[in-house]
Amino acid sequence: MNPRIRSYLIHIGLFVITLITTTLAGAEWIYGRLFIPLEYIDPATKQPVRMPTLGWPEFVAGFQFSIPFLAILTVHEFGHYFVAKANRVRVTLPYYIPLWFGIGQSIGTLGAFIRIQDYVNSRRKYFDIGIAGPLAGFVLALVVLWYGFTHLPPIDYIFTIHPEYKKWGLRYGEYAYLNLPKGTAVSLGNSPLFWFFKTYVADPALLPHPNEITHYPFLLAGYLALFFTSLNLIPIGQLDGGHILYGLIGRERFQWVAPSLFIVFIFYAGLGVFKPTDFAVSTDEAFFSEMLYFAGYILFVYICCSRISENRMNSLVIALSIVAAQLLFSWLRPDWEGYSNFLVFTFVLGRVLGIHHPETQLDEPLDVKRQILGWLALVVFVLCFSPRPFILN
Numbered sequence: 001m002n003p004r005i006r007s008y009l010i011h012i013g014l015f016v017i018t019l020i021t022t023t024l025a026g027a028e029w030i031y032g033r034l035f036i037p038l039e040y041i042d043p044a045t046k047q048p049v050r051m052p053t054l055g056w057p058e059f060v061a062g063f064q065f066s067i068p069f070l071a072i073l074t075v076h077e078f079g080h081y082f083v084a085k086a087n088r089v090r091v092t093l094p095y096y097i098p099l100w101f102g103i104g105q106s107i108g109t110l111g112a113f114i115r116i117q118d119y120v121n122s123r124r125k126y127f128d129i130g131i132a133g134p135l136a137g138f139v140l141a142l143v144v145l146w147y148g149f150t151h152l153p154p155i156d157y158i159f160t161i162h163p164e165y166k167k168w169g170l171r172y173g174e175y176a177y178l179n180l181p182k183g184t185a186v187s188l189g190n191s192p193l194f195w196f197f198k199t200y201v202a203d204p205a206l207l208p209h210p211n212e213i214t215h216y217p218f219l220l221a222g223y224l225a226l227f228f229t230s231l232n233l234i235p236i237g238q239l240d241g242g243h244i245l246y247g248l249i250g251r252e253r254f255q256w257v258a259p260s261l262f263i264v265f266i267f268y269a270g271l272g273v274f275k276p277t278d279f280a281v282s283t284d285e286a287f288f289s290e291m292l293y294f295a296g297y298i299l300f301v302y303i304c305c306s307r308i309s310e311n312r313m314n315s316l317v318i319a320l321s322i323v324a325a326q327l328l329f330s331w332l333r334p335d336w337e338g339y340s341n342f343l344v345f346t347f348v349l350g351r352v353l354g355i356h357h358p359e360t361q362l363d364e365p366l367d368v369k370r371q372i373l374g375w376l377a378l379v380v381f382v383l384c385f386s387p388r389p390f391i392l393n
Helices: 003-031 056-061 063-086 123-150 157-161 163-174 192-201 210-215 217-232 240-270 284-305 312-332 342-353 368-384
Strands: 039-041 048-050 095-098 109-113 186-188 390-392
Touching (some): 003 056, 003 095, 003 109, 056 063, 063 217, 123 217, 123 240, 157 163, 157 210, 217 368, 240 284, 240 342
Antiparallel strands (some): 186 390
16 A cells, blocks of 8 residues: 555544544533443442433534534644645644543543654744644634633523433532532633633523533533643643743753743642641551652652753752652642642653753744744733643532
């Protein structure tokens, strides 16, 4: 088979599979049920209850999530692709990554990426390629959010998803979550932009309880687009935001600014994971168990920070300083907590994507138009970023 045709078939096949998996995941979020049979223990009766499963009509409804979400993802990736081509940099078409386990709490994909097949020798080219994707996807995300918030269904739509709420009427939020096991209700955190749409664009009479927004496919697709845009625009390493900041401030300043931002990020992510009061346990066995977990956490932070410096001792000192600062802040303000789920992403940044940026042969400064666009992209990062994007209630 012709290698080019084979490559096209791989890209198309991955896209089709990802379209299916995101549609399955979207239907599960919309209806709060699964396609695979599942039993749970009723907290009131302590008896096993078999959950009703989803079928073909619900799968079709899942396109309300998968189409806008994949459209935003596709526009983002082709923003990179076309600008790379315009800069005569060889790149692949997007590779989509399907992921669906059939047990809920999935969005059906790990995203998509393009592979740069040339050495990029220019600070300006890195900037152009990096900024094109998130800005293009961000514009479409605004359209999806605007449509979702201006076309909210009637408020009793939620009763078609949760008929058990009917007995409480529109006051279901006061009663529906009282007996649920902790951590089973998911609400979406507020980024500045998502808060703006909820506050000034949506009809407040049609807004559901925060725990039920995930049943609204356009809102969920738009919110996830903002979330992934914010992750991509973190100005560290080889993320899109890293390319942008590298273009804005140049090689020398980036090589100390990016590690500093990474330290702040991992400090926030792990804040409150361990507190001084955690070690005030009643038995020696519990104390040693807590110390073992704590040692594991220190090792994790060190692994994440190990590429900040070529000197391993420097990386160890940085990791220990981060953990010590977290304990100090938790002692001074035990009510302050970060978002521990970000720790997974700090590992990806620290060990996979890298904190530093590849050096370029040409370190030319950007023109004024690009500088304005670059700082605008960092403003977009702030508008899209939520310090606690997914909240388990």
